[in-house]
Amino acid sequence: MEPAPGWESDKQIQSGYTAHVPDRPGCTDKQTQLEAELRSRLVELSAEVAVHPYWATLDAGDVVDARMALKKSEREALAR
Incomplete structure (x- = not known):
């Protein structure tokens, strides 16, 4: 994952909500290697x-x- 600057959206007219995404620092070389593995x-x-x-x-x-049954059984096992 590459570093990226954060951003903020315009204020929504009806709700007044403003989305905010913080800066993304990116991954270390070790994290990148682990992801590839x-x-x-x-x-x-x-x-x-x-x-x-x-x-x-x-x-x-x-x-x-x-x-599909195999997928479902795995999800159920993880939920326990």
């Missing part, structure tokens, strides 16, 4: 799941439902 791992794991032999055991119409 994590993105690489995400791509690797995503490919592993996508080509897993399990999906071939399902009928074509059931694959989408099975993938």
